[in-house]
Amino acid sequence: MARNTDIPEQTRVSWPIVFRVSISGLQRRFGRAMITLTGVVLAIAFLCYMLVHEAFIRAMILADLDSLNILLQQNDIDIFSGGQMDPMTYLLIGLTLLTCLVGIINAMLMAVTERIKEIGTLKCLGATDQFIVRAYFVESTVQGVCGAAFGLLLGLLVAVLVTVRTYGGYTFRTFPLPAVLVSLVVSLLAGALLSITAAIIPAYMAARKQPIEALRVEE
Amino acid sequence: MVDFHKHLDAAEDAQRDIVIRAIDVKRHYHGSGGVVTKALDGVTLDVFRGEYLSIMGPSGSGKSTLFNMIGGIDSPTEGMVFIDEIDVAQLDSYELAWLRCHKIGYIFQSYNILPVLTAMENVTLPMIFAGNSPTEAREKGMAILETVGLGERAFHRPFELSGGQQQRVAVGRAIANDPVIILADEPTANLDVHTGAEIIELLEKLREERGITIISATHDMKMLDVSSRILWIRDGMVQRLEERKNLNIQIGGLEG
Numbered sequence: 001m002a003r004n005t006d007i008p009e010q011t012r013v014s015w016p017i018v019f020r021v022s023i024s025g026l027q028r029r030f031g032r033a034m035i036t037l038t039g040v041v042l043a044i045a046f047l048c049y050m051l052v053h054e055a056f057i058r059a060m061i062l063a064d065l066d067s068l069n070i071l072l073q074q075n076d077i078d079i080f081s082g083g084q085m086d087p088m089t090y091l092l093i094g095l096t097l098l099t100c101l102v103g104i105i106n107a108m109l110m111a112v113t114e115r116i117k118e119i120g121t122l123k124c125l126g127a128t129d130q131f132i133v134r135a136y137f138v139e140s141t142v143q144g145v146c147g148a149a150f151g152l153l154l155g156l157l158v159a160v161l162v163t164v165r166t167y168g169g170y171t172f173r174t175f176p177l178p179a180v181l182v183s184l185v186v187s188l189l190a191g192a193l194l195s196i197t198a199a200i201i202p203a204y205m206a207a208r209k210q211p212i213e214a215l216r217v218e219e
Numbered sequence: 220m221v222d223f224h225k226h227l228d229a230a231e232d233a234q235r236d237i238v239i240r241a242i243d244v245k246r247h248y249h250g251s252g253g254v255v256t257k258a259l260d261g262v263t264l265d266v267f268r269g270e271y272l273s274i275m276g277p278s279g280s281g282k283s284t285l286f287n288m289i290g291g292i293d294s295p296t297e298g299m300v301f302i303d304e305i306d307v308a309q310l311d312s313y314e315l316a317w318l319r320c321h322k323i324g325y326i327f328q329s330y331n332i333l334p335v336l337t338a339m340e341n342v343t344l345p346m347i348f349a350g351n352s353p354t355e356a357r358e359k360g361m362a363i364l365e366t367v368g369l370g371e372r373a374f375h376r377p378f379e380l381s382g383g384q385q386q387r388v389a390v391g392r393a394i395a396n397d398p399v400i401i402l403a404d405e406p407t408a409n410l411d412v413h414t415g416a417e418i419i420e421l422l423e424k425l426r427e428e429r430g431i432t433i434i435s436a437t438h439d440m441k442m443l444d445v446s447s448r449i450l451w452i453r454d455g456m457v458q459r460l461e462e463r464k465n466l467n468i469q470i471g472g473l474e475g
């Protein structure tokens with residue numbers, strides 16, 4: 001009776017299609033996505049602000065203009081330290097990113113729990129574990145990268161505004177373009193890494209859900 | 220007279236193609252404190268290709284559990300299940316996904332339409348899982364939506380559809396990959412009498428036109444009328460299995 005040898009393996013859904021399914025889901029759950037996003041935006045904005053601001057201060061110290069040095073000292077900058085951030089600041093940034101990581105994981109786990117029936121249904125329709133992993137991975141990563149991009153712009157903007165308010169035109173006269181670009185890239189990478197790391201656990205949790213959940217009638 | 224019928228049925232049965240075979244299927248749940256719930260306690264059943272089998276039984280009798288077993292959704296504690304001659308117990312998760320995708324269409328009591336997708340996307344998703352290109356899927360999806368009477372509502376989202384329309388989307392989705400079997404666990408329980416009757420009619424039409432085997436759990440007496448056979452289960456065991464034509468009932472009479 002058994003003739004299991006001729007069962008083909010279920011087709012693997014390609015990335016572009018997974019992407020489209022996930023994105024349409026995100027668009028239609030926009031409000032929820034925005035909340036998850038906000039956490040990433042704020043964390044990356046903070047990181048970016050710190051890095052860019054540091055780059056500005058350094059550039060101004062290196063410029064070594066008398067009037068600027070006075071201005072710097074008036075603002076409690078130790079011009080002999082070269083504008084380096086102290087270890088406490090690094091710790092603060094680290095903690096912010098960690099909080100953000102936990103936040104995304106939490107938001108995504110909630111999304112998985114909320115959609116347990118949906119995942120069950122997808123599996124009844126023939127979705128493989130791999131599809132579910134990919135779909136949640138894409139969802140979480142896209143949210144993270146968008147959040148990081150917004151955070152980047154916000155952080156840059158705030159850093160420029162704050163520096164201009166205190167140092168006026170010096171900000172642009174000593175504008176450290178390469179260092180600012182490096183700060184932006186570092187922030188973006190940190191955001192991407194953060195959201196990809198945060199995606200792993202929820203994606204696997206989602207894939208482990210069983211199709212039997214689809215049949216459970218809630219109430 | 221009754222014996223004569225039974226005899227004939229047995230001879231007929233031997234000729235017919237079996238699409239699901241359950242052999243002494245048991246499903247026991249081990250609860251806290253060593254309590255064992257015997258949701259299914261030795262069910263043996265052959266389902267024939269192209270028939271409409273209704274499963275009846277009081278709440279908690281094991282109907283849904285039986286569905287999970289014969290739909291490749293849950294595995295039995297003991298016993299064997301063959302779906303279209305495939306031994307379900309031997310499949311790995313990718314083969315199971317293939318089986319669910321190609322052989323079985325599921326219809327749920329609470330529709331389970333994916334809320335973020337349109338009617339069309341809901342119907343085409345199983346085709347995407349089956350490896351069809353989005354273009355192919357959309358063409359076929361439109362034809363299916365017309366079949367279930369939703370041609371005009373193809374691009375509406377579930378919240379814009381009535382319960383009956385959502386269940387029609389679910390029927391469309393169930394037939395997306397031309398399954399051998401449709402499993403419907405109380406498909407009309409959340410619908411009013413009239414809308415429920417329309418869904419039943421639709422399922423019967425699909426059975427007749429496409430030869431899809433329909434297995435449906437129900438408390439709905441109207442369902443019995445279109446059934447080929449009716450299975451009663453009680454306390455996880457088969458209580459009675461009868462051809463519709465051998466049942467001397469009037470639908471109206473049973474309802475009261």
Ligand SMILES: Nc1ncnc2c1ncn2[C@@H]1O[C@H](COP(=O)(O)OP(=O)(O)OP(=O)(O)O)[C@@H](O)[C@H]1O
Pocket residue numbers: 248250256257258276277278279280281282283284285
């Ligand atoms: N996951 C589970 N854990 C423990 N017991 C379960 C579980 N699922 C079902 N049962 C038990 O198995 C028995 C059969 O349940 P099942 O859902 O199959 O009944 P049913 O006939 O579908 O009932 P209804 O008509 O109310 O849907 C019930 O006694 C139920 O409590």
Ligand SMILES: [Mg+2]
Pocket residue numbers: 282283284404
């Ligand atoms: Mg049930």
